[in-house]
Amino acid sequence: MFTRVSLGIAFATSMLFATTAMATDAPLQIFVSKDTQSLVVYDGEQVVATSNVSTGKAGHTTPSGIFSILEKKKTHFSNLYDDAPMPFMQRITWSGIALHESGSVPSYPASHGCIRMPRKFAKTLYQMTKRGFHVVVSDRKIAPHTITTAELFKPRFPHPSPQLLSDAALRPAMPSDGARIEVAMAETLPKAGATAVATLPQKIAPxxxxxxxxSDTDRAATIQAMLNRLGYDAGPVDGLHGIKLRAAIKAYQDLHGQKPSGEMTQQFVASIYKVMNRKVxxxxxxxxxxxxxxxxxxxxxxxxxxxxxxxxxxxxxxxxxxxxxxxxxxxxxxxxxxxxxxxxxxxxxxxxxxxxxxxxxxxxxxxxxxxxxxxxxxxxxxxxxxxxxxxxxxxxxxxxxxxxxxxxxxxx
Structure with a gap:
């Protein structure tokens, strides 16, 4: 993750920053509001930076939703609009939507779908972000808030797989009657005076x-897997309703007294999930x-x-x-x-x-x-x-x- 330094950029009409004195490795989130034509960078709930922007005009509306930075280029030219320059480009879709610098950032939607930013801010934002940082584009201004429900995922280390005795080191031990035997140990004991050090896993990618x-594809793939497990040849588990899956469904339906249509009828779906003791x-x-x-x-x-x-x-x-x-x-x-x-x-x-x-x-x-x-x-x-x-x-x-x-x- 990247480390930020304090931002000391003065307030301006085209670009406003909230300064922070604390360096952190936490990833940032970018929120773009189309109704206010503004962009806010958050670290959690803390505002790190803000700017005015210009999103897509009528007929070229910037899509709203949840995105992430897919590609970054300091120098880029549009593939769609006459090689128009797009400095400090940060792509959020492969279909052509990106954040980038522009010399024209009016207070209303004016782009062909991209998110235009003032020159100085675009360069600063480019230095703050990494591929994978999230960009949320909304129709009205919204902001993240703390979620405290205990049901959300909590990080944990994976359970270590038990070591087979055949892979364990053998060490001698002396029983009370003095006979020598071999005892299987899970690991070699440290030498006297040695200090044990636990090695924690390295940081992992988000x-x-x-x-x-x-979806219909998910359900079809699940049914393919169940049919294959029951001995019918439903083909690869790819969620495609192809020839093999139809034939397998027909064979199942015929065996269970149903009309052999080869279609995933409600009767067929209820039957196979009941046979497999699973819920739809x-x-x-x-x-x-x-x-x-x-x-x-x-x-x-x-x-x-x-x-x-x-x-x-x-x-x-x-x-x-x-x-x-x-x-x-x-x-x-x-x-x-x-x-x-x-x-x-x-x-x-x-x-x-x-x-x-x-x-x-x-x-x-x-x-x-x-x-x-x-x-x-x-x-x-x-x-x-x-x-x-x-x-x-x-x-x-x-x-x-x-x-x-x-x-x-x-x-x-």
């Missing part, structure tokens, strides 16, 4: 967690690290008919030895169209304006113990959790963290 509703998953948890997928699996959403909303949590001061972490969270506005709500089985909106909306959303997620433990052993400073109904979206892909695009509610 982990990104996305919790959302189970309502939610899914995905994990990424260093811009790559690590693992994923099913979770349970309590009251799934109520929208989760969109919430974002970040971790700092992570200390696995003390099981300590500081979490900060924020809730974003995110409109779900009626058609999407029906597809997701949502009949009631989320209470996104409540002060504890983020905490309450997390408390609705039932995470299996093995999955929770795996996440907690991977936590590092800057780790994050996104909760949303929207799932993974088209901007999330190779070389990205989870990117969540939010929608503004239509007027009226």
């Amino acid at each position: 982990v990104r967690v996305l919790i959302t509703r189970a 998953p309502t939610g899914w948890l995905y994990v990424r690290q260093n811009f790559k997928p690590i693992f994923d699996g099913p979770v349970e959403i309590a009251d799934p008919e109520i929208a989760l909303g969109t919430h974002f949590f970040t971790a700092s001061d992570v200390n696995a030895a003390q099981n300590h972490v500081r979490w900060h969270g924020v809730t974003l506005d995110n409109h779900i169209p009626d058609k999407t709500a029906r597809r997701l089985g949502i009949t009631r909106p989320a209470e996104s304006l409540a002060s504890d909306a983020a905490e309450r959303a997390f408390l609705r997620i039932g995470i299996p113990d093995d999955m929770r433990e795996r996440v907690e052993t991977m936590l590092g400073d800057g780790s994050s959790i996104t909760i949303t109904d929207n799932g993974t979206q088209h901007e999330t892909g190779l070389g990205t963290d989870f990117i969540t695009i939010t929608r503004k509610a239509p007027r009226g």
Whole structure:
């Protein structure tokens, strides 16, 4: 992580800074508000720096949502707009959205989608950030606050795997009758006067967690795995409803007295989950690290008919030895169209304006113990959790963290 020095830049009309006298290794977060055309850099809840910006104009609106810095270039030229210069470019999507310096930063939206910043501020911000730092773009001004619920992930060391006796060193011991025997020891004893030193794990890269509703692809992959385990050849577990999966479903349906359609009918799904003694998953948890997928699996959403909303949590001061972490969270506005709500089985909106909306959303997620433990052993400073109904979206892909695009509610 990078270390900051005190910021001593004077207040100006185009750029305002909140100074800090304390150096820290904590990662920063960047919040951009489209309604106030402003940018605020946070360390936890502490404001580190602020600036005016200019976001996308009508027809080229800057997308709102949760992003991270994917690429940084001091010298860059636009691939879309006549090689326009974009100094101190910090990319947040591979489709062309970035923060960058501009000589024109009016107090209203004027760009083609990027976030324009004054020259001096753009250079300073570039020096403060690293790839992977989060950027939150919102339609109205929001700010992170401390999250104290005990249910959030807490860092821990992984349980050491037990050492097999065949791999242990043999040391002599003398029983009371004087006969010599060999006793298996887990490790070699230190010499007299030696000092034992515990070696703690090195700092690890931040982990990104996305919790959302189970998708059709997730359900198909789960059913493929179950069919394969039952002896049907459903093909590779890739979530694709291909020829092998259809044939396996037909064979299962025929054996269980169902119409052999090859489709994942409600009757078929209920039957196979009952046979496997498992619950049909309502939610899914995905994990990424260093811009790559690590693992994923099913979770349970309590009251799934109520929208989760969109919430974002970040971790700092992570200390696995003390099981300590500081979490900060924020809730974003995110409109779900009626058609999407029906597809997701949502009949009631989320209470996104409540002060504890983020905490309450997390408390609705039932995470299996093995999955929770795996996440907690991977936590590092800057780790994050996104909760949303929207799932993974088209901007999330190779070389990205989870990117969540939010929608503004239509007027009226």
